[in-house]
Amino acid sequence: MATQGKLEVLILGSGGREHSLLKACLRSPRVAKVRVAPGNGGMALEAECLEIDAANPVAVLDLVRRTGSNFVIVGPEVPLAAGVVDALEAAGIPAYGPxxxxxxxxxxxxxxxxxxxxxxVPTAASETFRQLEPALAYVRQQPVPIVIKASGLAAGKGVVIATTHAEAEAALRDMMQAKVFGASGDEVVIEEFMQGEEASIMLMVCGEEYLMLPPSQDHKRVGDGDTGLNTGGMGAYAPTTVVTPEVERRLRAEIIVPTLRGLKADGMDYRGTLYVGIMVTATGPRVVEYNVRFGDPECQVLMPSLETDPVQIMEDIALGRFRSASVKLRPGATIIIVLAAGGYPGEIRKGDEITLPATLPAGVDIVHSGTKRRADGQVVTAGGRVLGVVAHGATLREAAQRAYSVVPLVKFEGCHYRRDIGYRQLRRDGVL
Ligand SMILES: Nc1ncnc2c1ncn2[C@@H]1O[C@H](COP(=O)(O)OP(=O)(O)O)[C@@H](O)[C@H]1O
Ligand SMILES: [Mg+2]
Incomplete structure (x- = not known):
């Protein structure tokens, strides 16, 4: 079997998540070679980047054959939903992802x-609609705030938390009539608003066997104190103690076990990351949503929190032989501060030259997201979230101090970032 020797890995994707997966591959004793498609400016400095439509299963299979890759790691959700892993599996090529x-x-x-x-599985009470009129009639009878969700993929923009009935009705018209999310709004889920604090639970799943990575927290709003517009995520840290030992016990018993049993019962041999977004409510943890890949930027703080080689775990999962008991986590805390382009999350500047520090202190790393390597080798901005400073420390405070000491050394026109990543945990730790 090809995977008995060393791995020639192909990573699909182009964000910070995929750059952190690339770094894990470069550290892994299992990996002989790693390529990325399509990649970004930072990945281009460390590995061969190949232009490809990663959401096209035929193109991916063709690239795998052309490059002689024998293991594929799928970063984002779109190729997974498009059946890239199905195509690879049919061709006998192991891949990480469902x-x-x-x-x-x-x-x-x-x-x-x-x-x-x-x-x-405990979650917000909800109703699903395919027709506008019944959806409007339903929403008028519900209390506010109420949550309106386009059912299909919407790149993290398809959810409206309506605080008035007028807002809820406008959201329904936008999704179902004006089709602002295209076919993703053909079906709309209307759900109860859950009060509480959110956490991201990243599971590496092999059927009913799973590894729970340290619970993490993302920061979606662009401004300090969770103000301003929503973004793809301005920073994250792990672990978070909003998941107390009691919450974790209930999370495993009431959410994770029934989910994995349910997948099996429904005939799905689930292998890959399962991201369970939870709300820790007064009555216990409840599911906000599932994602089928690592979160970005959560992945960037979770890869460094594994003592065990993440690639070995992914390979074992792809081959259906994973056992979680052997996995070791690194003690301490990890944080990422995302540096965003001018204008983000609105219209952004692109093409600005980026200056990076020549050396980094111990425990600090830089992960690229929206960057591009120009023909002359200069790395420039090319997306909303440009890059992230990742730091590890014995405590979150130490990790945050390390990260924020490096942030000002990264320079590009229009750069902005949050100064309060991890504030909830720092308060819980009594250091803020
Ligand atoms: N029922 C709910 N109650 C309270 N907040 C919610 C609820 N559903 C979603 N949210 C908020 O909206 C955000 C986005 O919703 P989510 O279901 O995660 O969709 P997506 O990530 O696909 O945009 C969540 O991270 C959460 O902050
Ligand atoms: Mg979400």
Missing amino acids: LAAGARLEASKAFSKDFMVRHK
Whole structure:
């Protein structure tokens, strides 16, 4: 079997998540060679980047054959939902990530709500609609705030938390009539607003066997103190103690075990990352949503928190032989501060030259997201979230101090970032 020797890995994707997966591959004794498609400016400095439509299963299979790759790691959800892993599996090429059937947990919120109801996984009460009029009639009878969600993939923009009935009705018209998210708004989920604090639970799943990575927290709003517009995520840290030992016990018993049993019962041999977004409410943890890949920027703080080689774990999962008992986590805390382009999350500047520090202090790393390597070798901005400063420390405070000491050394026109990443945990730790 090809994987008995060393791995020639192909990573699909182009964000910070994929750059941190690339770094894990470069550190891994299992890996002989790693390529990325399509990659970004930072990845181009460390590995061969290949232009490809990563969401096209035929193109991916062709690239795998051309490059002689024998293991594929899929970063984002779109190729998973498009059946890239199905195509690779049919061709006998091991890949990390679920099949398209499993990826529906993210690609259809209507499907995932139905799954949770059938398998008694605690989540917000909801109704799904395909017609505007009944949706409007329903929403008028519900209390506010209320949550309106386009069912299909919407790159993190398809959810509206309406604080008035007028807002809720406008959101329904935008999604179902004006089709602002295209076919992703053909079905709309209307759900109860859950009060509480959120956490990101990243599971590496092999059927009913799973590894729970340290619970993390993302920071979606662009401004300090969770103000301003929503973004793809301005920073993250792990672990978070909003998941107390008691919350963790209930999370495993009431959410994770029923979810993995449900997948099996429904005939899905789920292998890959399962991201469970939870709300820690007064009555216990409840699911906000499932994602079928690592979160970005959560992945960037979780890869360094593994003592065990993450690539070995992914390979074992792809081959269906993973056992979680052997996995070792690194003690301490990890943080990422995202540096964004001028204008983000609105219209952004692109093409600005980036100056990076020549050396980094111990425990600090830089992960690229929206960057590009120009023909002359200069790295320039090319996306909203440009790069992230990742730091590890014995405590979150130490990690944050390390990260924020490096942030001002990264320079590009229009750069902005949050100064309060991890504030909830720092308060809980009594150091803020
Ligand atoms: N039922 C809910 N109650 C409270 N907040 C919610 C609820 N559903 C979603 N949210 C908020 O909206 C955000 C986005 O919703 P989510 O379901 O994660 O969709 P997506 O990530 O696909 O945009 C969540 O991270 C959470 O902050
Ligand atoms: Mg989400």
